Amino acid sequence: MIIETFCYPRAAVIGNPSDGYFGKTIAFLFSNFQAKVQLYQTPELDIQPQRLDKTSFSSIKELVENVNSSGYYGGIRLLKATIKVFYDYCQECHIQLDKRNFTIRYDSNIPLRLGLAGSSAIITACMKALISFYGVAIPHPILANLVLSVEDKELGIAAGLQDRVVQAYGQPVYMDFDKETMQKQGFGNYEVLDASQFPNMYIAFRKNLSEGTEVLHNNLRARFNIGEQKVLDAMGKWAGYTENFREALKSHDCKTMHQLIDANFDLRRSLIAITKGNIEMVEAARSVGASAKFTGSGGAIIGTYKDEQMYNKLAEALAKKDIEVIKPNIVN
Known part of the structure; x- marks a missing residue:
């Protein structure tokens, strides 16, 4: 059975950039573009590249154009880091994972370098596929924190919670990142809104x-x-x-x-x-x-x-x- 998960780009409607500074924001997802992850059981764990994760080129010019549009690492590093963070979380929470392996691949048509949260969409879709495959329950606020940790802790990518929260919930969300609340419970106060x-x-x-x-x-x-x-x-x-x-x-x-x-x-x-x-x-x-x-x-x-x-x-x-x-x- 193939598990297929989707995540969409985020649009911050109001409040940004205060989301990274204990502020408040409202954001929604829109399905005009998408990141898709497919995962299915196989004898070995295999991460398959997307079309933009190229290693062979027709010319130096093509290589440079690919780097300019997709960066040096593409999406493979996002999947690897997500799998690691998911595993570490399960270990820390004493969640036993069975010994099945899987093949995972992703595809995304979310425009790059536009501030639409394309990277976190891939990570969130990957995390949701792993959750489904192993039958693990992770609350939305914790899922958002895990997705953020993939970027800021594992990969050193500067990021904030806003994108990851709305992508974890999959609905429009009002977010209050009050400092005292964040320190007390580890996440903000989130309210789902009606699209x-x-x-x-x-x-x-x-x-x-x-x-x-x-x-x-x-x-x-x-x-x-x-x-x-x-x-x-x-x-x-x-x-x-x-x-x-x-x-x-x-x-x-x-x-x-x-x-x-x-x-x-x-x-x-x-x-x-x-x-x-x-x-x-x-x-x-x-x-x-x-x-x-x-x-x-x-x-x-x-x-x-x-x-x-x-x-x-x-x-x-x-x-x-x-x-x-x-x-x-x-x-x-």
Whole structure:
């Protein structure tokens, strides 16, 4: 029997980047793209590469293009690290795993370097496949923590909990990463939201990416750690935007949600150096009346639009700049 699991890209609707700084955020998954993992029993444990995990090339140019788009290691390291973290967790919790081996492979069409949580989607899908294969029960908050540990502890990839939480739950989630709560229970307070409450939303990104995510939020972490007041105040404001957005969701106050999304980006821009190409996407979207902010750390934007007439204007304006616009199929 083949076990097949899926995980989808994440869009941060409001609050980011405060999720990594004991703040609050709201995010959802959208199924326009996906990471898929297949796992089945075999005599030996075998990890099979995806089409992008290439080791032979027609030329030096092809190798360089592959490195530029996929990095040096591809997805194999993600699977290996996930299997190790899953095994270590089971050992620590005295969960006995049977001695079956398996073959595992993955495939993903989630666009790279756009801040859509493509790597954590692969890891989450892999973790869920292992859970199903071995019949292990792992609560959603712990699963999110394990996925994060694959990246930050095993592989040294800078990451936060937001993406992993919403991917673990597989539904839109309001997340409160209050410091005291995190220290007490090891995870935040998470509330599942109803996808039908969200307003008209779009996601946009460049078809031919020339610049991706902002690198490590520039020096934001260092500024936060030394207690820079401007940064601390911003974290509080982003958390407040998230609370207000949650209330606006419940009353379907589209105007307030529109304003909060714009305010989220404007605050970020006042605090962090943002590349010209990323600013251009936001300003182009706003020029037709849509709201706009990053879906993550840059490379792609998300926002609200009033109606089909505005969406068509948005798509037309962004297409002139080689920016693709989609309507996200929100996973619920």
